[in-house]
Amino acid sequence: MSRDATPSAAPVPPPPPAEITFAGHYGKNPLGGASFRQMCGRLPSVLGQTCRMAWRIDRGSVLLLLVCQIVIGLAAAVLLGATSRAMAPILGEGRAADRIDAALPALVVIAVAVGVARVTSALASYAEGRITPLLMTAADADMVEAVCRVEAAAYGEEGFADRQEAAEMGVMRTNLMVRDAQQFMAAMIRMAAAAGVLTVLHPLMLALLVLAVLPAGAGAVMAARVDYETHYANVGDRNVRGMMRWWATTPKLADEVRANGMTGYLMFWYRSLSERIDRRTLAMAPRLLRIALTTSALGGAFLLATWTTLAWLAVTGRVELGVAATAVVAVQSSLSALSQVVIYGAAMFHTSLYLADMRAFLDFAAERAPKRGELTAPEQPEEIRLDEVVYQYPNKAAPAVNRVSLTLRRGEVVAVVGENGSGKSTLTRLITGLYLPDKGRVVWDGVDVAAADPETVWRRTGLVPQFFGQWPLAVRENVTLGQPRTHHDAPVWDAVDAVGMRTAVEELPHGLDTLLARELWGGSELSGGQWQRVACSRALYRRPPVLILDEPTSEMDARGEHRMFTVLKDMARDRITIVVTHRIENTRMADRIVVMEHGRITEQGTYEDLLHSGGLFSELHALSQDR
Template identity: 90%
Template sequence: MSSDATPVPPPPPAEITFAGHFGKNPLGGASFRQMCARLPSVLGQTCRMAWRIDRRSVLLLLVCQIVIGLAAAVLLGATSRAMAPILGEGRAADRIESALPALIVIAVAVGLARVTTALASYAEGRITPPLTTAADADMVEAVCRVEASAYGEEGFADRQEAAEMGVMRTTMMVRDAQQFMAAVIRMAAAAGVLTVLHPLMLALLVLAVLPAGVGAVMSARVDYETHYANVGDRNVRGMMRWWATTPKLADEVRANGMTGYLMFWYRSLSERIDRRTLAMAPRLLRIALATSALGGAFLLAAWATLAWLAVSGRVGLGVAATAVVAVQSSLSALSQLVSYGAAMFHTSLYLADMRSFLDFAAERAPRRGALTAPERPEEIRLDEVVYQYPNKEAPAVDRVSLTLRRGEVVAVVGENGSGKSTLTRLIIGLYLPDKGKVAWDGVDVAAADPDTVWRRTGLVPQFFGQWPLAVRENVTLGQPRTHHDTPVWEAVDAVGMRAPVEELPHGLDTLLARELWGGSELSGGQWQRIACSRALYRRPPVLILDEPTSEMDARGEHRMFTVLKAMAHDRITIVVTHRIENTRMADRIVVMERGRVTEQGSYEDLLRSGGLFSELHALSQDR
């Protein structure tokens, strides 16, 4: 095929929907009354969350709202008293003098309302940042603490994406609740005045604003429906954005000419999200037009009623003037009541997603038992262990029985997908077997406190963290054993990284993140050595290395295995590798095929066995 052939246009991204049991819109069958009933619960939830953050600010906020409401009531009452002399007969100076006490009360009430409004904003400002931080930290901790197997459960990523929107909405939660309560209090004050002036006015005002409230809640429901339809695409788009823009993959993206395709993919997802959003616009317009027309008709009736009451002499001019102020105040309070009530309802939908995910994560956090794993296990025994990933037809590990002993280096080999990595996760309790048992010196890992297990383990996975931290923290992972760096340098020395670290601009204090100001970058092999030093620094009694030298040069690889062999006498060491020659250093080799252990023995014995190991060895030599 010639190089100038017309390229085949890429297919658009597959339709991604938030499907399954947890993909159903919880408001799909909810009535308007049920939706409005959510407001008290979200108010209570907001208060409880804020109370845990800053009780003094919550109390200040409540006091301010009460004072603002009382000031509004006093303002309207004083306005009524001032209007009578001002609109009466006699000299202007005499009328002003008669109204002066009421005018002074009005000025004081206005000033007090403004001061307390500023204090309320201050209290809100003190509550919102830590509340948002707490919600965000709760999300991160929930994801970090779930059982590793939960990541593969139905809808985990989509539910997490939906919950993240709840975290974002917490920034508006306190403000909306504060404004809603302020509107309720001011509405109550204005309603009291209007009821005294003429009960019919209050009823008409409520009718004038009620359609707007119905429309706001209906619009929020439509918006949430759109949000739910876009969860899957938004989740994948976010992941694609990270992978396309991270400097870690910049070389691959550019050298393989992937930029055009990635942008096509990203824009296609974005356009599909936009199409769903725009498709809802006509529904939102119909709701807005219908509710605005109905509300306008009732508002016109309210003003007409007030004019009729004044013209017919049923209320005096002073009372009518006060009614105008009360109507304006009531209308403003009702509008805010509707606006912020709808905003709170909207927020409650996303908070419910967040709460649902946090509850799910709490249920899936490890609850295995209170037993303590042995400090330095002499033996780990697997007895007929079976583990199957969700939505997979065959077990990843199938009836494996195996004994691992202290002082022994065990190499695990096999073709891709044979279950090697899954086996190591079962050994250290990251996964629990569906059947069978994993026991450390007779202590069932499923019945042990997982923290006591993981304090005794060191793991270098195939995909390890290249943390944007200093070299020291990348080695200790925030778990220093001493106030000096001797153990850190020992771990760095063990993997042959002293010279490269000393050459960095700030040694152990160098930030390993080229993207950040003052940061430096390591090569792939150097990063892998740092990951190994991290495990060695822990001095764990159970050490597992999954392809620990895949990116190292020959010198680094030889040094790594020499160190492992020298340190093996007081720990259980398991090495997963595809490099058959590296298994010479192992005391025993375990060969896996399709989730089962098919061979065990020494390097020389397995070479002569004529099984998979000898076949893989022959293939490795024929390169």
């Protein structure tokens, strides 16, 4: 070993993932100060909410379900009454044949009641099976629509992703809601029927039976509270773990993950986060065990008292033997029904916690949906004017766009350049009305975007953002995004031709019908530059009067880049065109160049004017030539 050689240092262990908690303005646990009585008081509202949601989905099935529950309850009452009538002769004196003959009418009623209950239960399951998938689909669709329709600025608000993750759990729990409510109501009806029989036999029996089941109900509700506390503590970690799982496993990042040796760290990170979630979950196990042991002991003591009381009533002759036998059946039926009430009542309570998160998020999303005005944006705007516009992202110290005034005219191509973080992309979001300025105005031909119906603004725009969608759809739908203008493909091919993609599309296995998703059976994949051309064709297909392209050629080769800017120049006379780019040479085609620095416009002019101005543009140009 040479004198300069030193033993290799031990590898530095990677740090664990940072602590992530569901906290902030909306991060207060709704059960933090809730009493047991308050928690139980949620059940009627949850039951009502379930009925209202199901009623909107399928009224016929809801009516069938309600009728079935009533019939099942009546059948239970008839069954107990017939059992009481049958027990008297069966346990009486005389020949067995005579006793059976005397009990036969009651036994027939019992058989009919059992048959009716079985058939009605099957019909109730059928009705539940019709409602549940529709309700799940409706909740899921409401969730997706809510996220899609919020103001774009809402995504940047603190806790948005955590609230969405909590709401997603509510969507998943929706499939249990109807089943739990149906079982809860059925058990309540059966319990009422059995309780009526028990009350007639001896009022003390019902009181003891309720006491026998009440501890189990209290335990189930307390266990649900503990489970929800665990869920609440893990929301942030679960949200990040889910995102990281997607990024680590998507084929789109497979090359980066493998070639950079990231697999080991990603797995360490993923397992560390999973273990932390598991630790929180396991830490709740002792509390759950204490709840289960305590409530089981209390319930067992009261149940023993119930059976002891029944035996005492029979032995002392306070009730006849036949009545006592009927009481045994009634107690068993009541106990089963009460247990079902407890189990499904607790399940409804449990589900209600997650549904409350979903409802809260949907209400929040409704509040953050665009509510700007009813004015209609002009069909073909001649001019877009920004007057002293200021926009600052939440939790940022300085505005991303600061007192910007700019006029854009139809027929003009405007290039926007500047260093990273200078406010270029934010400026485009303000122009298109995706963001509304904190101060100042964005005006389309005299119409303030803040007072216009946003849909009328977005129907006039075509936007190619830096991060565009690579949708798992056919080529045709990737160009039209499901908004065809004709019943034939000529406009689609025109857009494909404009970006130089015809040959590439024709070489795909099924042309325009080829599914662009290599992960799916029969799907194909495009290169990065080809995907970028498809994204540009998507904007061109719309033929928008306002066209904005944010780094539209960053992944294209020189030929594709030249073609793209030639097309933009040829189309410019019919629209307002804004191109954001870091490639200074591309700005030659622009009629005007806007230079941004720290959220402000510091220079404007033609390529030749700015090239010799000695400002940031000439500096960036010199750097681009020095590569």
